[in-house]
Amino acid sequence: MDGSNSYTGATVVAGGTLAVTGDISSSSGAVVFPGAMLSGTGTVPGLLVAGGTLMPGQSVGTLNVRGSLVFTSAATYLININATTASLTNVTGTAVLNGATVQVVDDSNITKRQVYTLLTATGGISGTFNPDIVGVKNKVELFYDANNVYLCDHCKFSDFFGGQLPFFLGGDVSQIAGARTYWPWRCSRSGGRSL
Secondary structure, three states: OOOEOOOOOEEEEOOEEEEEOOEOOOOOEEEEOOOEEEEEOOEEEEEEEOOOEEEEEOOOOEEEEEEEEEEOOOOEEEEOEOOOOEOEEEEOOOEEOOOOEEEEOOOOOOOEOOEEEEEEEOOOEEOOOOOOOEOOOOOEEEEEOOOEEEEEEOOOHHHHHHOOOOOOOOOOHHHOOOOOOOOOOEEEOHHHOOO
């Protein structure tokens, strides 16, 4: 769908793909069911991905959600990545992740130690995605701060102290070099590895 639409009813994607390149944010809300996909570079209303797939862009691109974004645990967040950037969803409300699966379309262009922003939510991030990312090598991991979800390949612990990455590891950092400060960021590590 392109252009601006003024309908106010619900947008239900029950099968196939709805590619949005315009503005459908006047809709009362959108839901994507299993077997269906919402993609594009336009603007959508508050969105529930109820077992379906959300793919910002049709290649690398940004999808805007005017409202909150909620994934169910059975949902998929499908991402395209090139050497310098990744697909992004920009949410004006809260993003609730609920352990949904992140899948990368093609990981051959991922640059080592490059930080890719996958999702930004002005209202904050609640929960995490499943730490097992589909379609990538084992060293690719997800990281979080209060408003963003990041992906990085082969990030090293020294990156966190060197200021290269825009956040710090979460959890109990009192065991890291005698630190006693609580950091609000968290890390989702594949295979249960901890730092």
